[in-house]
Amino acid sequence: MDGLMQRRSLALPPVFHRAEQIFAHKTMVTVRPDGVRSVTIAAWAQRVRRLATVLDQLGLDTGARVGTFAWNTQEHVELYFAAPCSGRILHTVNVRLFTEQIQYVIEHASDEALFVEKSLLPIVWPLRNELPRVRHWVVIDDGSDVEIPTDERVHDYDQLLARAAPFEGRFEVDDENSAAAICYTSGTTGNPKGVVYSHRSILLHSMLNLMADHIGLSERDTVLPVVPLFHVNAWGLPYASVMAGATLVLPGSRTDPESILDLVERQRVTVTAGVPTVWNNAVPHLSRFDLSSLRIVVSGGAAVPVVLSEAWRVQAGVPITQAWGMTETSPMASFGSLRSHHDDLDTESLSMVRASQGQVLPLIDLRLVDTDSGAEVPWDGTSVGELQASGPWVASGYLGDGEGGDSFTEDGWLRTGDIAGIDSYGYIRLVDRSKDLVKSGGEWISSVDLENHIMAHPAVLEAAVIAKPDEKWSERPVACVVLHADELITGDDILNHLADRVAKWWLPDEVHFLDEIPKTSTGKFSKKTLRERFYPSDVNTPQR
Structure with missing residues (x-):
C-alpha cells in the first residue's frame, strides 16, 4: 500500500518561490570594485525571473547546459536559480583550472552559453574557436576596464535583463531526479570528471545545512561563502541561505x-x-x-x-x-x-x-x-x-x-x-x-599527521609531506616547509621538534624550505607538483 501523500517533486522552484514570497525584505550583498552593493531578495527574484526569459530568448532548450565563469556575486546566484528552475542545467566552471582543462570541461559539458565576468574574459575568450558548442557569450560587467569584444555572439548581461519581461507564474520541475547542476573535479591526476547533481540531491543537501547539529542556518544568520561558487555549489551555502532566508554576503574576487x-x-x-x-x-x-x-x-x-x-x-x-x-x-x-x-x-x-x-x-x-x-x-x-x-x-x-x-x-x-x-x-x-600515504619498510606513515606535527612548530606557516623512492625502505617521507615571515630555522630544528612527537622511523629524510607550497585549483596542497619538482623520475609510477 502506498502512502497517501502528494507526489510533489523535491526540486529547487519551491525554494525560490518561498524566498520570493516571505523573505522579500532580506538582502544579498556583493563586493564590487567600486564598493559594496546590496539588493533585496524581492529585486533579486525579479532579476532571476527576467534571466529565465533571457534563456528562452537565447534559444536554450530544456536540458541545455549553461556555463558560468564567475566569482561569488549576486549575478552568479541569479544563475544558480534561473538555470535549474527553468529546466536548464547550470555548469559552474572553475576559473582556476589550467587553460587546457577549462577548454576541456566547457566542451565536455556541451555548454551552449557561457556567462563570463568581464575581468575574466582574457582567460576564456581566446578559446572561442576551440569551443564551437558555445553559441552565446554573456558578459557580466564587474567594473573592470577589459574591453568587450565586438562579436554577434557576445551579449551584455544587464542589457539582456533590461529588455526581458519577467517570467510569469511558478517555475515547475516535474522530475526531481533531473539534472540541475554540473561541477567538475579538480583533475589533479587526469582530466576533470563531471559530477551531475539532481534537483533532489541539491534540495536534500540544502536542508542538511539547516540542521541544528550541522551548520544550523537560520533566518537570523549572515552567511559569507569564501569557498567559490564554482566549487561544489559553494558547499551548498547559496541554496541553503536562500532556503533559510539568511543574508548572503558575496566577496566577489576579493578573497x-x-x-x-x-x-x-x-x-x-x-x-x-x-x-x-x-x-x-x-x-x-x-x-x-x-x-x-x-x-x-x-x-x-x-x-x-x-x-x-x-x-x-x-x-x-x-x-x-x-x-x-x-x-x-x-x-x-x-x-x-x-x-x-x-x-x-x-x-x-x-x-x-x-x-x-x-x-x-x-x-x-x-x-x-x-x-x-x-x-x-x-x-x-x-x-x-x-x-x-x-x-x-x-x-x-x-x-x-x-x-x-x-x-x-x-x-x-x-x-x-x-x-x-x-x-x-x-x-x-x-x-x-x-595516493599520499608513505609506505616505509612495509609500514604506513600518515602525511597528514606528520604535517600537523610540523605545523605545530611556531615558526612554520605551512608543511606538506611527500614520499621519495628509497631502495631499502621503498619510500621515505620528505617535508616541504614554508616559514612565517622573518623566521629562520634549519632542518635539524624541524627534526628536533618532531623527535618526541612521532616514531623515529617517521622522521623525514629531507626537509626542504620553500617560499610557497603549490596549490591546486581548489586551494589544496598540490603534492603532485611537489613530487614532479623533487622526484621527476618517480611521478609516473603506478598509484596505490
Missing part, C-alpha cells in the same frame, strides 16, 4: 585575508566557510578585526591542523569546525560539531576532536574496507581502511563516463580514495589520501 575579515566585521557575518589555506593566511590579521559576530567558521577540502583551529579559538573566539566531503558527495558527508559525549573533555581533548573530520551526517552511509582483503573494517576508532560512501547526494557515476570505472564499487558505493578510521560515535579520522 585576500584582510578583505574577508573586514567583511566579517562590517557585515556582522555569523557563518563563513573556506579551505584551510584561507583561514591559515588570516591568522596574522585576526587581532585587528572585530569578529565577535561569528558563531561558526567551517573548513573543508583538506585536514585542518590543530594549531590552526586553536589559533582561531584563542584569537577570534571561535575554533574552526571541520567538514569532510568531496565533489562527488555534493560535498558534505560529515561535520565536526561537538556532541554531548564530549561535554566532560578538557581543552586539549576537545581540540583533538575538532581535528577529526566530524560525525557522519544523516542519510549518508559510510564503510571502511581493507585495501588488501576487501573485508569491511570495524568502527572501533583504531582500525583503518578505505573510506567508501553511499547516500542520496552521493554520485553514482560521472558525466559521459558510464559507471565511473574504478571510482565506484560493484555494489555502487563511491570509493573516496581516503584512508580513515571511524570511532563508535561515527567520528571520522582521516589518515591520508591513499
Whole structure:
C-alpha cells in the first residue's frame, strides 16, 4: 500500500518561490570594485525571473547546459536559480583550472552559453574557436576596464535583463531526479570528471545545512561563502541561505585575508566557510578585526591542523569546525560539531576532536574496507581502511563516463580514495589520501599527521609531506616547509621538534624550505607538483 501523500517533486522552484514570497525584505550583498552593493531578495527574484526569459530568448532548450565563469556575486546566484528552475542545467566552471582543462570541461559539458565576468574574459575568450558548442557569450560587467569584444555572439548581461519581461507564474520541475547542476573535479591526476547533481540531491543537501547539529542556518544568520561558487555549489551555502532566508554576503574576487575579515566585521557575518589555506593566511590579521559576530567558521577540502583551529579559538573566539566531503558527495558527508559525549573533555581533548573530520551526517552511509582483503573494517576508532560512501547526494557515476570505472564499487558505493578510521560515535579520522600515504619498510606513515606535527612548530606557516623512492625502505617521507615571515630555522630544528612527537622511523629524510607550497585549483596542497619538482623520475609510477 502506498502512502497517501502528494507526489510533489523535491526540486529547487519551491525554494525560490518561498524566498520570493516571505523573505522579500532580506538582502544579498556583493563586493564590487567600486564598493559594496546590496539588493533585496524581492529585486533579486525579479532579476532571476527576467534571466529565465533571457534563456528562452537565447534559444536554450530544456536540458541545455549553461556555463558560468564567475566569482561569488549576486549575478552568479541569479544563475544558480534561473538555470535549474527553468529546466536548464547550470555548469559552474572553475576559473582556476589550467587553460587546457577549462577548454576541456566547457566542451565536455556541451555548454551552449557561457556567462563570463568581464575581468575574466582574457582567460576564456581566446578559446572561442576551440569551443564551437558555445553559441552565446554573456558578459557580466564587474567594473573592470577589459574591453568587450565586438562579436554577434557576445551579449551584455544587464542589457539582456533590461529588455526581458519577467517570467510569469511558478517555475515547475516535474522530475526531481533531473539534472540541475554540473561541477567538475579538480583533475589533479587526469582530466576533470563531471559530477551531475539532481534537483533532489541539491534540495536534500540544502536542508542538511539547516540542521541544528550541522551548520544550523537560520533566518537570523549572515552567511559569507569564501569557498567559490564554482566549487561544489559553494558547499551548498547559496541554496541553503536562500532556503533559510539568511543574508548572503558575496566577496566577489576579493578573497585576500584582510578583505574577508573586514567583511566579517562590517557585515556582522555569523557563518563563513573556506579551505584551510584561507583561514591559515588570516591568522596574522585576526587581532585587528572585530569578529565577535561569528558563531561558526567551517573548513573543508583538506585536514585542518590543530594549531590552526586553536589559533582561531584563542584569537577570534571561535575554533574552526571541520567538514569532510568531496565533489562527488555534493560535498558534505560529515561535520565536526561537538556532541554531548564530549561535554566532560578538557581543552586539549576537545581540540583533538575538532581535528577529526566530524560525525557522519544523516542519510549518508559510510564503510571502511581493507585495501588488501576487501573485508569491511570495524568502527572501533583504531582500525583503518578505505573510506567508501553511499547516500542520496552521493554520485553514482560521472558525466559521459558510464559507471565511473574504478571510482565506484560493484555494489555502487563511491570509493573516496581516503584512508580513515571511524570511532563508535561515527567520528571520522582521516589518515591520508591513499595516493599520499608513505609506505616505509612495509609500514604506513600518515602525511597528514606528520604535517600537523610540523605545523605545530611556531615558526612554520605551512608543511606538506611527500614520499621519495628509497631502495631499502621503498619510500621515505620528505617535508616541504614554508616559514612565517622573518623566521629562520634549519632542518635539524624541524627534526628536533618532531623527535618526541612521532616514531623515529617517521622522521623525514629531507626537509626542504620553500617560499610557497603549490596549490591546486581548489586551494589544496598540490603534492603532485611537489613530487614532479623533487622526484621527476618517480611521478609516473603506478598509484596505490
